[in-house]
Amino acid sequence: MTCDIKVKAEEGVSLPVYKTAGAAGADVCAFLKEPVVIGKGMTAMLPTGLFFEIPEGYEIQVRPRSGLAAKNGVTVLNTPGTIDSDYRGELKIILINLGQEDFSVNNGDRIAQIIVAPVTQGNFIPASELNETERGKGGFGSTGKN
DSSP, X not given: OOOOOEEEEOTTOOOOBOSSTTOSSEEEEOOOSSOEEEOTTOEEEEEEEEEEEOOXXXXXEEEOOHHHHHHHOEEESSSSEEEOTTOOSXXXXXXXXXXXXXXXXXXXXXXXXXXXXXXXXXXXXXOSOXXXXXXXXXXXXXXXXX
């Protein structure tokens, strides 16, 4: 299934790319005038030079690249980030370095992946009571370890 999405790209910026036929995520790259070093435990908001016109009823989710996380401890901070259909600003990626060494990002480095997903909006209805369930009000960890 595909969804047409208009993309405006700064000069020299590549459009998002699916690296294999079965890939769910398309890679996006950093658009930098000079390298950015993300220190241990630090964050950086990196430009991509990409602007999207997402059809109503869809969103783009921003997710980490597994290789950056596994090899360097670098991930997307607000995962998954959401780009709403009415947003027209530049896609920027917030990376955090959870690794043991400073991490350098260069222009054109693949820094995240994006996923196009349908959106269902809820119709929130006021209620004075809710149906009971087996779990009830049990929160974090209430269903056990295994």
